[in-house]
Amino acid sequence: MLTRSSLTTPSLVRADGTYYKANTQEKIVALTFDDGPDPIDTPEVLNILKEKNVRATFFVLGQAAEANSLLLKRLVLDGHEIGNHGFTHDYQQRHIIEEIKGTDQAVFAATGTHTYYYRPPGGFLSKVQLATIKKNGNIVALWSVDSKDWRNPGTKQIVDNVMKNVFPGAIILMHDGGYKRTQTVQALGPIIDALREQGYRLATLSELKMLDSEIK
Numbered sequence: 001m002l003t004r005s006s007l008t009t010p011s012l013v014r015a016d017g018t019y020y021k022a023n024t025q026e027k028i029v030a031l032t033f034d035d036g037p038d039p040i041d042t043p044e045v046l047n048i049l050k051e052k053n054v055r056a057t058f059f060v061l062g063q064a065a066e067a068n069s070l071l072l073k074r075l076v077l078d079g080h081e082i083g084n085h086g087f088t089h090d091y092q093q094r095h096i097i098e099e100i101k102g103t104d105q106a107v108f109a110a111t112g113t114h115t116y117y118y119r120p121p122g123g124f125l126s127k128v129q130l131a132t133i134k135k136n137g138n139i140v141a142l143w144s145v146d147s148k149d150w151r152n153p154g155t156k157q158i159v160d161n162v163m164k165n166v167f168p169g170a171i172i173l174m175h176d177g178g179y180k181r182t183q184t185v186q187a188l189g190p191i192i193d194a195l196r197e198q199g200y201r202l203a204t205l206s207e208l209k210m211l212d213s214e215i216k
């Protein structure tokens with residue numbers, strides 16, 4: 001049985017063929033939300049994003065996607081991007097390709113679009129798993145700024161965790177499911193406002209990556 005110590009850490013994975021930031025000096029960042037869609041918190045997140053005219057990327061779980069297919073439709077209608085977070089949130093990812101395919105099928109059935117980016121639960125991934133995912137045609141997308149909203153540290157701390165660590169090209173980790181996300185919902189508007197005050201634009205992961213390849 002795999003233990004945490006037998007898996008590579010996110011930082012090790014980042015060093016080896018994963019996407020966690022754009023190489024750019026331009027002030028543009030991507031907000032990403034994991035573990036949804038959730039019937040209560042995801043609509044709240046979507047309302048804020050719509051009000052502020054922001055497009056983001058949602059790494060959905062297959063099991064949540066199947067149960068909330070109308071929310072998947074709304075994600076796409078609102079202009080957001082859908083990424084793949086596996087089906088069951090199995091940290092060890094014992095059936096990694098099956099999990100990715102199951103989630104992709106749930107997303108495709110609801111929206112007619114496929115998932116391209118895969119984010120492993122917890123960011124954990126072995127090198128063998130990374131190679132397997134690449135062979136399957138997916139890009140492993142991690143993050144470079146962790147809001148740490150998963151710790152429920154308080155709304156102000158979540159805002160600070162983002163604003164103290166943000167940089168041009170950053171991918172920001174947040175959550176819209178898996179647990180009650182009241183603090184995330186409360187922090188989201190202030191984060192968007194603070195980023196814009198500092199001159200940042202917000203984009204989906206694909207938009208961010210496009211900018212990246214333009215520079216190369």
Ligand SMILES: [Zn+2]
Pocket residue numbers: 034035085089121122
């Ligand atoms: Zn997750």
